[in-house]
Amino acid sequence: MRILIERSNLLKTLAHVHRVVERRNTIPILSNVLLRTDEGVLRLKATDLDLEITETVPAEAEQPGGTTVPAHLLYDIVRKLPEGSEVRLSTGGDGGQMTVSAGRVNFRLQCLPEADFPDITAGEFSHRFTMPGADLLRLIEKTQFAISTEETRYYLNGIFLHALESEGELRLRAVATDGHRLARAEIAAPAGSEGMPGIIVPRKTVGELQKLLGDAEGDITVELSDSKIRFAIGEILLTSKLIDGTFPDYQRVIPQNNDKALTLDRQSFSAAVDRVSTISSERGRAVKLALSNGQLTLTVNSPDSGTATEELPVGYDADDLEIGFNARYLLDISGQLAGEETVFMLADPGSPTLIRDQGDAGTLYVLMPMRV
Structure with a gap:
């Protein structure tokens, strides 16, 4: 040679x-x-x-x-x-x-x-479709932060990708959860994805794909079977085994009847959470949200460092409510939101909260509360 x-x-x-x-x-x-x-x-x-x-x-x-x-x-x-x-x-x-x-x-x-040198690409791919690389990158970026790193629940160590009928239209949906938070994003399903099996793309593959798609332009080709997936990105072929497991029925954890709506400015909220969580310890990153008519008070108590509070004007006219969340999880989710305003749909201090992005109707997030 x-x-x-x-x-x-x-x-x-x-x-x-x-x-x-x-x-x-x-x-x-x-x-x-x-x-x-x-x-x-x-x-x-x-x-x-x-x-x-x-x-x-x-x-x-x-x-x-x-x-x-x-x-x-x-x-x-x-x-x-x-x-x-x-x-x-x-x-x-x-x-x-x-x-x-x-x-x-x-x-x-x-x-x-x-x-x-081994070859893992053998075997037939049952489904093949082409889609804009930017669309797949968006699905990944909106959900990958919620992938679990807990190896015992290996079926959560990736993004669940599947096609489904929603409101009379076929959608391609990506879901990731670690049991504490759930991220869901979807786009119009590309032609050829009809009937594709629901697959779990592993965390390492997602990471590599995110880097490659960040440099790519135009369309990419996706081929998949029950056990493998392959992406053609320009001159690059990325082939991966899929996680052999069953992704849980995530629809059951998405709350349907949360009736307390909290509307707030995303940037102001993120900055406030970041500020008050400065004194929180790595072990306990809980931030308390106290809601009353038109006002949100954020509080962090740290046995070692002291207390921090900040007040924000918000849109809220339901009953007074106090609920706690992991500050890091709040920041992770708010970092993915596109709209200037965010809507939290709350129920009570012990129930999951639904977070919607006013700038992107195709995404939603679910966050489990913490005791504070």
């Missing part, structure tokens, strides 16, 4: 693929990135056996071939090569080492055989 490629192109591609590779691996080949040259292109592939990324980049292939080398090491080397340089990658006849050279800089890296 012998290939010539611009450093900037190689670095950009390695920046995408090396993130999938875990720093610590008990299987040596999983620490490596697969490089294969064909006519006019270099294809790079990395995997952790649950997630696989492949990207194709233009290159001058002097001699076709393939090998695997340590992913993070190659990325660090290319990152430190002189800007504007051309990089030559070549392997000898035995394929045991690869030379990386640019100008007067030379590295020799240990290789592992291409034949040992």
